[in-house]
Amino acid sequence: MKACANCSFGAICDSQSGLCVCASECVESHQPVCGSDGTTYNSECELHCAGLHTTDGPPSGQPGRMQNMRQHCLCLGCPKRRIDVAKPGNCDEDCGSGGSGSGVESCEQDRCRTFGGSWDEDAEEDRCVCDFTCQSVPHNMVCGSDGRNYNNECELKKARCEKQEHLLIQNQGPCAAISVTSTPELTAPKHCSLSVYGCCHDNMTVALGVGLAGCPSTCQCNVYGSYKGTCDPATGQCSCKPGVGGQKCDRCEPGFWNFRGIVTENISGCTPCNCDPTGSVRDDCEQMSGLCSCKTGVKGMKCNVCPDGSKMSMNGCDKGPEAPTSCEELVCSYGASCIEENGQAHLRVPIT
Numbered sequence: 001m002k003a004c005a006n007c008s009f010g011a012i013c014d015s016q017s018g019l020c021v022c023a024s025e026c027v028e029s030h031q032p033v034c035g036s037d038g039t040t041y042n043s044e045c046e047l048h049c050a051g052l053h054t055t056d057g058p059p060s061g062q063p064g065r066m067q068n069m070r071q072h073c074l075c076l077g078c079p080k081r082r083i084d085v086a087k088p089g090n091c092d093e094d095c096g097s098g099g100s101g102s103g104v105e106s107c108e109q110d111r112c113r114t115f116g117g118s119w120d121e122d123a124e125e126d127r128c129v130c131d132f133t134c135q136s137v138p139h140n141m142v143c144g145s146d147g148r149n150y151n152n153e154c155e156l157k158k159a160r161c162e163k164q165e166h167l168l169i170q171n172q173g174p175c176a177a178i179s180v181t182s183t184p185e186l187t188a189p190k191h192c193s194l195s196v197y198g199c200c201h202d203n204m205t206v207a208l209g210v211g212l213a214g215c216p217s218t219c220q221c222n223v224y225g226s227y228k229g230t231c232d233p234a235t236g237q238c239s240c241k242p243g244v245g246g247q248k249c250d251r252c253e254p255g256f257w258n259f260r261g262i263v264t265e266n267i268s269g270c271t272p273c274n275c276d277p278t279g280s281v282r283d284d285c286e287q288m289s290g291l292c293s294c295k296t297g298v299k300g301m302k303c304n305v306c307p308d309g310s311k312m313s314m315n316g317c318d319k320g321p322e323a324p325t326s327c328e329e330l331v332c333s334y335g336a337s338c339i340e341e342n343g344q345a346h347l348r349v350p351i352t
Helices: 045-054 103-114 151-165 179-181 257-264
Strands: 012-013 019-021 033-034 067-070 074-076 084-090 142-144 169-172 224-231 239-242 278-285 292-294 311-315 316-318 337-341 344-348
Touching: 033 045, 045 224, 045 239, 142 151
Parallel strands: none
Antiparallel strands: 012 019, 033 084, 067 074, 142 169, 224 239, 278 292, 311 316, 337 344
C-alpha cells in the first residue's frame, strides 16, 4: 500500500492501515546528539521522536490538548516539526542547560569522557576522575596548544582532562619563545586522529573509549535496526530506531512488529501493533503479520470488530444492555481515540 510511502517527521508507515503512525518507543542508549532546535537529546531516536510529539502551540497561544469529541478525540494545536542532528554530543559544552533527553549531570559526564576522564558514580564530589600515571612515562617534552611545555604527552593529556579544554600537541619538543606570549586560538579537533581515544578501524569514526570502545567493529550493531554503528561505550547499547530493541537493535520492542519491513521496505522503525485496548488481550502482536490477540468473540486484525448484535466491552464482545454504543459513554485516555462503528463504540490508539 502506497498511501503513506513518504511519512514525514520520522513517522512509520503502517502497512495494514496505509497510514503514518507515530512510534515513540526508544531504547535507552547514552549517545547524546545536538538537534537543529538547539536541544540536546539522549539519542538520535529520541531526537526523531521529539519531532512527532513536540509542539509549538496552537495559534491562540494555548497549549495543545486532547478533546473528547462525539466521534473521536482530537489533538488541538499539535503541529509537528522536523528536527535534524546538528552535531554529535551536547549542544552546550558548558553544561549550563540540559535538553529534553539530557540533564546537567549527563552533560558533565559526557564532557568528562570527551576530555579523557572516567566518571565515578559513587563519589559525592569531583566525579570526573583524571587517572593518569605519568611518573613512569619517559621524559619527552612536547609543546601544548596553550603555549606551555609538558614533560611528555601523558602530562599534556592529564592537563587536558583536569582543565577540560581542547588541549593538543602543538609540536614535539619545547615551545618556541613566541608561543608562550601568543596563545593560538583553540578549536575542537576535526579529525578522529586528534580526539582523545583516536580513530576506529575505518579511520573516520571517533572512538568513544579505550580499546576501540563504541566503535562499529566492537559494537556489532544491526545495520538495519540501528541509526549508526557506534554504541554507548559503557553499556554497549546501540542507538536503535523507534520501536526497535535489543542491545544490538536486532528485534522489535513489545507492542511493535514488522522488523522485516525495515529491511525490505526501508521504513524508519518497527511498526506499532495498534491493538484495540478494549478488544485485545495484550499490547503486543504477531511479529510477521501484526495480528493482535483478541478477547472472546472479538475479531479483526486489531481486535476492534464485534459480530452483528453484540457490542464491544472490557470483557470482549457483549450482547448485554451495558455495552457502550456511543463515544459519549467512553473516556479517551492516554491519547486514545473513540470510534463509533455499526452501533458500537470502542477505543483505538492514535494514528496520524
